[in-house]
Amino acid sequence: MANAIQHHLQYPRRPLEQNDPAGWAIVQFTYAAGEIRNVVIVKSTGYQILDAAIATEMPEIKLPPPEGTDTKFPHRFQIPVEMSSSVRDKFYVELSEDIKHHAHYPRASIAQGDQGIVTVAF
Numbered sequence: 001m002a003n004a005i006q007h008h009l010q011y012p013r014r015p016l017e018q019n020d021p022a023g024w025a026i027v028q029f030t031y032a033a034g035e036i037r038n039v040v041i042v043k044s045t046g047y048q049i050l051d052a053a054i055a056t057e058m059p060e061i062k063l064p065p066p067e068g069t070d071t072k073f074p075h076r077f078q079i080p081v082e083m084s085s086s087v088r089d090k091f092y093v094e095l096s097e098d099i100k101h102h103a104h105y106p107r108a109s110i111a112q113g114d115q116g117i118v119t120v121a122f
Contacts, residue, residue, distance in 0.1 A: 001031070001063060002079045008061045011083060012053045021047040022084035025054055032074035034065040042078060050083040 023045030030038045039058045041051045065071075099120055109116075 001077070004063055005036075005058065005061055005079065006081060009054065009057055009081065009083065012049050021045075021050060022082075023047055023050060025051060025081050025083065026078060027054060027058065027081050028076065028078045029058060030074045030076050031063070031066070033072075034063050035059070036061055036063070037074075045083055047083075054081055054083065 024043075025041050025045045026043035028038075028040045028042050029036050036058050039055050041055060044051050045054075103118060
C-alpha cells in the first residue's frame with residue numbers, strides 16, 4: 001500500500017516559493033473499502049506546499065479493494081511519504097549511475113577475495 005501511495009503522489013506543478021524543495025512526511029490516514037480518508041500530516045516535510053499536496057492528493061488515490069479477514073472494517077495507518085521533484089530525482093539517479101560507471105574494485109582486492117561496501121558522501 002505504501003508503495004502504491006508513493007507512486008501515485010505528484011509533486012506540485014505550480015511555481016514554488018523555494019527552489020525545488022523536497023522532504024519526508026509521516027502521514028496518518030484511515031483506509032476503508034479501497035479509499036483513503038482522514039489524512040493527517042503527523043510530521044511535516046518542512047514545506048507547506050508539499051504537505052498540502054500530500055493531504056490533497058492522498059484521498060484521490062484509488063487503491064484496489066482490500067482482501068482477507070476484517071476488510072469490512074476501517075484500518076488506520078501511519079507511513080512515511082517522500083516528496084521530491086522529478087528534476088531532483090533525475091539528478092540523483094544520473095549522479096548515482098555515473099559514480100557506479102566510474103567505480104572499479106581494485107584487482108588486487110578481488111584476487112585476495114576482499115569484499116566491502118562503497119559509501120559515497122559529499
